[in-house]
Amino acid sequence: MQAEADRQSIPTQPAPTDIPRQIRARTGRRVFVAALGVFLLLGALGFYGVRTTSASAAGGGYELSLDYASVSRPGLATPWAFEVRRAGGFPDGVTVTVTSAYFDVFDENGLGPAPAEETADGDLTVWRFGPTASDTLSVSFDARIEPGVQLTTAKGELSVLGPDGRPAVTVSFRTFVMP
């Protein structure tokens, strides 16, 4: 009985409700939900990638167009495909150069069609495609962004070389890899 009398009272009731504090907390939650909604809306609109962009240019009798991702994410298949058009086709084949470093962010599966010859020249990779009667040469690069790559901007240039071995037409491109 004595021990019972010595027990210390420890009330379990919570503190009285602080209405202004609750209202502030609710406002904070609403701001968070609104921010989350905006974030998801941007995601639904493809803002965080994969966002495909095109670049094209003409010169030296060639028309060059490139589809590439301006924004992508690690692990995702990322487009990179170009078309070269020339009236009369390519009886002597066609040679293109591309910035080698751009492909450092990719896990590559291959280039289709495969070039007849591939060489590296310093910062550039050189692809030579064989003769074709068609006015258009379409080449696509099958690749995914490497899982470990993030918050990186990969950029490069794609050129078609003219008969004199100099770039006849060039397009620039850049891909931002989201975290």
Next chain:
Amino acid sequence: MEIILRSTIIYFFLWAVARGVGKRELSEMTAFELILLVVMGDLIQQGATQEDMSMTGAVLAVGTLAMWILVFAYLSWRFRRLRPVMEGVPVVVIHNGEPLDEVLAIERLTLQEILEAARNQGITDLAEVDIGVLEPDGKFSFLQSSGRSDQQGSPEKHTG
């Protein structure tokens, strides 16, 4: 966009599963069911994010699930008629100290489970209980003759 759609489909599927398995299973978790839950989580992750290994993808998937949770909570609060569909309804399993056998059978509850839930609340005899309720979340509430009300957590699983 894809990841948001996939996460949305998975949310609705999981909601249907949670509503479909019944209240009792919601609150019980055997070791095997715990393992199944972990496996389900892994499978769901693959379905939602697939090969997307980015933080952005993970945040989009989790954010989508969180948004649907908020939407369901709001709809349930705003539209009373939706509440039984979205959250389920409480079910009386004991009335005036008598277990309702038909209700127990429908909810796949055994008398042993009711007795254990009652014991956990210090109830020595079901005759003390005016009303025993299986709540939508699978927990039991006992309203006693004295006016004292108890709610207990997950009941242990019994056979028989």
